[in-house]
């Protein structure tokens with residue numbers, strides 16, 4: 001065993017990989033550890049549609065000895081029906097992180113450039129690093145709008161990521177501005193709509209208008225299926241054809257395909273869940289503002305809470321000791337904040353009461 005640990009990785013592993021830190025996801029307490037109220041990774045606090053569990057049971061009953069459908073045809077058809085689009089414009093992934101990886105691998109080569117706003121979802125930078133590419137960070141303006149430099153033409157620029165709503169802010173860039181950005185950019189623009197079901201508008205119909213726009217979705221948040229791992233993207237069929245060559249042959253398993261098809265078909269569940277989350281989000285925002293935090297209006301299932309009069313890490317630590325996990329983030333040159341996921345009513349109350357007590 002000891003011998004196994006004596007490898008000089010520098011002699012074998014690509015230097016880009018040695019140099020990188022690797023993406024660290026939010027804390028996920030393991031079974032057997034202390035049970036927390038989890039408000040740290042923007043999961044949905046409610047149970048997903050029962051149709052999902054029925055679909056999984058029916059598929060499992062048929063057995064799992066065969067490989068799954070490599071292109072998840074049933075999900076592509078469900079997405080096409082929902083948005084009235086061509087199924088050939090849909091690509092499915094093992095969570096949207098898988099799709100973000102496929103996108104980066106398809107478009108961005110060694111030594112090339114990937115652009116992101118800042119601060120934003122930290123994984124994008126790791127994906128660029130794995131490719132040996134550079135990421136260019138364009139800071140948001142103080143009001144979370146984007147400067148025109150976001151669509152500057154730059155040599156070697158191959159791909160731009162724009163999460164909308166953004167994480168950690170929960171803010172949105174209006175659809176018309178996104179179209180303007182895409183039209184001016186010299187490369188594809190990935191609009192990462194992980195949280196769009198909690199917002200007022202989305203960009204899936206823009207894909208038809210501007211073939212540089214690629215929209216990425218996940219079932220982890222609004223469908224309460226983070227444990228399932230399923231996402232899809234919508235793009236010109238020409239792009240999808242190329243990305244099909246990059247993805248793992250069977251990147252979505254049979255149970256996930258059945259479950260995702262059932263989830264996407266249950267619009268009533270989605271609408272009801274969204275209404276609950278939005279009501280709690282309004283209360284969370286109002287209460288955090290009352291407690292003295294600056295909270296930009298959120299269009300996602302979390303809020304971004306900052307304040308200048310005291311440090312925020314002790315609040316995170318106090319909540320953790322009392323069984324509540326939120327996400328503490330400190331972005332260099334930007335500042336720190338607490339990102340709090342919208343929980344069930346009771347969980348959110350618990351969190352608010354503890355913060356009030358701490359202050």
Ligand SMILES: Cc1ncc(COP(=O)(O)O)c(C=O)c1O
Nearest residue numbers: 095096097121163167194218220
């Ligand atoms: C902006 C953004 N995109 C993508 C993801 C990843 O979602 P998934 O669970 O589908 O991999 C997250 C997860 O937190 C996210 O915040």
